[in-house]
Amino acid sequence: MKIDFKSLLYHLSKPNQTHSRTRILHGLIITTRLSSDPFYATRILRFYAINNDLISARQLFDKTPQRNIFLWNSIIRAYAQAHKFREAFSLFKRLLTSETQPDNFTFACVARACADKFDADALRVVHGKVLAFGLELDFICNSAFVSCYSSLGLFDEAGFVFHGIDEPDLVLCNAMIAGYGKCGDWAKGTQLFNSMQKMGIRPDGYTMVGLINGLIDNGSINIGETIHGFCVKSGLSLNDHVGSVLVSMYSRFKKMEFACKVFDSLLEPDLVSWSSLISGFSHSKDHLKALGYFRKFLNVSGRRADPVLLATVLAASGQSAILLPGLEIHSYAIRHKLDSEVSVSSALIDMYAKCGFLEMGIKVFDKMPEKNLISYNTVISSLGLYGRGPEAFRVFDEVLREGLKPDEATFVGLLCACCHSGLVNEGRRYFKMMKMEFGIKPKTEHYVHMVKLLGMDGKLEEAYDLVRSLPEPVWPGVWGALLSCCDFRKDYELVEVVKRHLMENETKNDGYGVMISNLFARDGRWDDVEQWRVDDGGVKGKTPGVSWINGVNY
DNA sequence: CGTTTAGAGC
Numbered sequence: 001m002k003i004d005f006k007s008l009l010y011h012l013s014k015p016n017q018t019h020s021r022t023r024i025l026h027g028l029i030i031t032t033r034l035s036s037d038p039f040y041a042t043r044i045l046r047f048y049a050i051n052n053d054l055i056s057a058r059q060l061f062d063k064t065p066q067r068n069i070f071l072w073n074s075i076i077r078a079y080a081q082a083h084k085f086r087e088a089f090s091l092f093k094r095l096l097t098s099e100t101q102p103d104n105f106t107f108a109c110v111a112r113a114c115a116d117k118f119d120a121d122a123l124r125v126v127h128g129k130v131l132a133f134g135l136e137l138d139f140i141c142n143s144a145f146v147s148c149y150s151s152l153g154l155f156d157e158a159g160f161v162f163h164g165i166d167e168p169d170l171v172l173c174n175a176m177i178a179g180y181g182k183c184g185d186w187a188k189g190t191q192l193f194n195s196m197q198k199m200g201i202r203p204d205g206y207t208m209v210g211l212i213n214g215l216i217d218n219g220s221i222n223i224g225e226t227i228h229g230f231c232v233k234s235g236l237s238l239n240d241h242v243g244s245v246l247v248s249m250y251s252r253f254k255k256m257e258f259a260c261k262v263f264d265s266l267l268e269p270d271l272v273s274w275s276s277l278i279s280g281f282s283h284s285k286d287h288l289k290a291l292g293y294f295r296k297f298l299n300v301s302g303r304r305a306d307p308v309l310l311a312t313v314l315a316a317s318g319q320s321a322i323l324l325p326g327l328e329i330h331s332y333a334i335r336h337k338l339d340s341e342v343s344v345s346s347a348l349i350d351m352y353a354k355c356g357f358l359e360m361g362i363k364v365f366d367k368m369p370e371k372n373l374i375s376y377n378t379v380i381s382s383l384g385l386y387g388r389g390p391e392a393f394r395v396f397d398e399v400l401r402e403g404l405k406p407d408e409a410t411f412v413g414l415l416c417a418c419c420h421s422g423l424v425n426e427g428r429r430y431f432k433m434m435k436m437e438f439g440i441k442p443k444t445e446h447y448v449h450m451v452k453l454l455g456m457d458g459k460l461e462e463a464y465d466l467v468r469s470l471p472e473p474v475w476p477g478v479w480g481a482l483l484s485c486c487d488f489r490k491d492y493e494l495v496e497v498v499k500r501h502l503m504e505n506e507t508k509n510d511g512y513g514v515m516i517s518n519l520f521a522r523d524g525r526w527d528d529v530e531q532w533r534v535d536d537g538g539v540k541g542k543t544p545g546v547s548w549i550n551g552v553n554y
Numbered sequence: 555c556g557t558t559t560a561g562a563g564c
Contacts, residue, residue: 039555042555043555046555046556070555070556073555073556074555074556077556103556104556104557105555105556105557108556108557108558109556109557112557138557139557140556140557140558141557142557143557143558144557144558146558147557147558147559170558171557171558172557172558173558174558174559175557175558176558177558178558178559205559206558206559207558209558209559209560210558210559212560213560240559241559241560242560244560244561245559245560245561247560247561248560248561251561271561272560272561273560273561274561275560275561275562276560276561278561279561279562282562306561306562307562307563308561308562308563309561309562310562311562311563312561312562312563313562314562314563315562315563342563343562343563344563346563346564347562347563350563350564373564374563374564375563375564376564377563377564378563378564380564381564407564408564409564410564412564413564
């Protein structure tokens, strides 16, 4: 009987292929001695790779005597995508000494592996090899290099590669636009977007995704709406990445009506779209809606949550400070064997701590099979929140013992712990250590904690000096912290000094305006209240400023 | 056969 393998392979390439069907086909190919044909071997190898069966893939590779470049690339890619870099690189080295010549796809794949491994040196070595093989003008290689250099933050080198090509194609432009997006060079991104159209290249979904991602951190929502309009006008499908990145764009700008609208237009929202929407609600402080959409996700989408989504909804339940949803999500995580994922465990610790059950969080922490800096940071902040400074310090010592390098968030947690435990000297010590030993530049949050720490201890002058030493513009929350300390220590002279300073140097702002007007309101000084009122939120003359009640976020 | 590709946690 003659078997038509071409059509068999065609059927296999369609979605919903099971691992066992691949095995059956593999067996058929072996018995008919077709396995010596690298074409069939490559196809089967790729199906194994899709099913994460690297062992069968490798066996197939080893048993195929005639290896062409397609087969080599497929096995290298299989290892690289599974983040088994050692195997991928050693195969790459073997390929270089074999009779088969690597091609542009080989180098693109290996470059991508370097980027995934965050190995800039290796990436440059591979780039050198590309030049040695005379592929310096190859589009596929260079697209990969533009993207890889950008993802490692080496934007100059990415730009250098890109500008070395006279007439870039769509993919190259997309890679460069995504690169500009990552480094926040919004102007260059839009410029390239315009000039590629002048060159007659039609933007596609990737273009828009790269562009919008650049916009999310640096642009304004107005431009976002323009881009949305462009997508609709040019008929780009909103069902794939574009739709989901639009949902995330609106979510990040807290325009949830629009995010919902786009989301509802998706035919089959995937896990990412759901996560974007839910995290949007969470970031807009609408935690109950975030949890409600998670329930809807479980009921209607027919999908399983992944660690990322679980971390998002756990953060939402923590911030709503209601224990029950958090408990149920914990049990969902246990049922689906996701509770020992580092991201989920860290989110669980945070959730329990915020809901008032620190001990439960610590239990999760103690049971974690592997910990990373984020889990340590979470437990340090949680202990700090409860005023259990000395315990937080011990966890910090553990971080150092483990050889981990503390980051900004570690010190936010430590300073917070000092603050809540009233440990001024320790706070000063950690603040200094952060700057001197770890070279971390203090940010607003660090200053807020230092100001509170000094101020609550009565060292108001020192706190005031610290605030004045900050570069402009000083975040209003720092002034708010100082004022609340003045109030606590009943130092109304300093309140007046700060007030004068703010009137001379700053514009009225909710961050401290509310604080000052509240202070005056309590003492019945309604004229002063009136002066500091930020918005007309209530009964005129008798209301101390606005707060989140009126929807003002600060 | 293949290159570019979003989302979370401190």
